[in-house]
Amino acid sequence: MQKVLIVKTTSLGDLIHTMPAVNDFSLNRPDIECHWLVEEAFHQVPLWHPFIKKVHTCAVRRWRKHFFHPSTNVEIRALKQALLAENYDLVIDAQGLFKSAMMVRWLTCDKAGYDRHSIREPIASFFYNRKFSISRKLTAIDRNRTLFAKALGYSVPQSLAFGLCVPKPDTLNAQVQKPFGLFLHGTNWSSKIWPQSHWQQLAVLLHEEGYHAYLPFGDDQEKAVACAIAQQSPAEVLPKLSLAELAYLIQQATFVIGSDTGLSHIAAALDTVTIGLYGSTNPMLTGLVGRQVKNLQTRVDCAPCMQKDCPKVNAGDPPPCYDSLPPVVVFNALKSELMTKP
Numbered sequence: 607m608q609k610v611l612i613v614k615t616t617s618l619g620d621l622i623h624t625m626p627a628v629n630d631f632s633l634n635r636p637d638i639e640c641h642w643l644v645e646e647a648f649h650q651v652p653l654w655h656p657f658i659k660k661v662h663t664c665a666v667r668r669w670r671k672h673f674f675h676p677s678t679n680v681e682i683r684a685l686k687q688a689l690l691a692e693n694y695d696l697v698i699d700a701q702g703l704f705k706s707a708m709m710v711r712w713l714t715c716d717k718a719g720y721d722r723h724s725i726r727e728p729i730a731s732f733f734y735n736r737k738f739s740i741s742r743k744l745t746a747i748d749r750n751r752t753l754f755a756k757a758l759g760y761s762v763p764q765s766l767a768f769g770l771c772v773p774k775p776d777t778l779n780a781q782v783q784k785p786f787g788l789f790l791h792g793t794n795w796s797s798k799i800w801p802q803s804h805w806q807q808l809a810v811l812l813h814e815e816g817y818h819a820y821l822p823f824g825d826d827q828e829k830a831v832a833c834a835i836a837q838q839s840p841a842e843v844l845p846k847l848s849l850a851e852l853a854y855l856i857q858q859a860t861f862v863i864g865s866d867t868g869l870s871h872i873a874a875a876l877d878t879v880t881i882g883l884y885g886s887t888n889p890m891l892t893g894l895v896g897r898q899v900k901n902l903q904t905r906v907d908c909a910p911c912m913q914k915d916c917p918k919v920n921a922g923d924p925p926p927c928y929d930s931l932p933p934v935v936v937f938n939a940l941k942s943e944l945m946t947k948p
Contacts, residue, residue, distance in 0.1 A: 615666060698757050775851050874895055884901055
């Protein structure tokens, strides 16, 4: 049996955007065994698709911080030997960056990737012997699907599916009341912050309709925000959850509301009713994709600005563009999606 390695190391949203390509792969070339190379923090994510049989992990983020430490060299050598021992027939570099290409070059098999005009770091294409021209105007999902189809010799299917299923983790201890939804309030861009008062008002509206709202968090700062929202609303703060635990809850939720983050993309991919809140980013480029998704864009002249921090406010304050996306608009959009849920 032939074996193919997919290289897509980060980030969470990018991994999810690769899944439709994996699903196409599974339908068109089921005779091939597929493995994945990913950052250690995301080692569980590829296995949410049943076609992925094995996951190898790298730690580029950690290695960069301790590049000259002896243990770093040991880990890199161990990964190289493990990949070489697999005797792959093909590796597809869906990351398209210098950091991924440097690992791809270790292998002696065919190496497929984007050509120099199709990626952000053209030097990466130097390490591929099979290079494909794919428009950068396409969405990330379409670019991945096209790359895989060209590398593996099939046509991109007309229908799109993610094919994901998150198994229930043995460690899950969060208690939730149904029907429930998740507020994905955390984001690493201050320009994506939907105001706390908006979350609070939305929780009240949902509570009046019989829905329970829960607030996950990833770090201490997000926990503080979650507690502040819960203090003035019926929403409840969840305990600290692993990525797998949170993904499973997302899969079980009646709905999810969140900004343009990896977790929101997971919700969309899992076919949970999902409302995406867009201010600084463009839903035409990075919009949530799924069968039960509604992307809401703020209605101001400066949006989408594509800036990590809003220049109109002080650090940490919500951008004013979200004044045009009040809780009642989100609430009505959610009710509409829930009413049309199959």
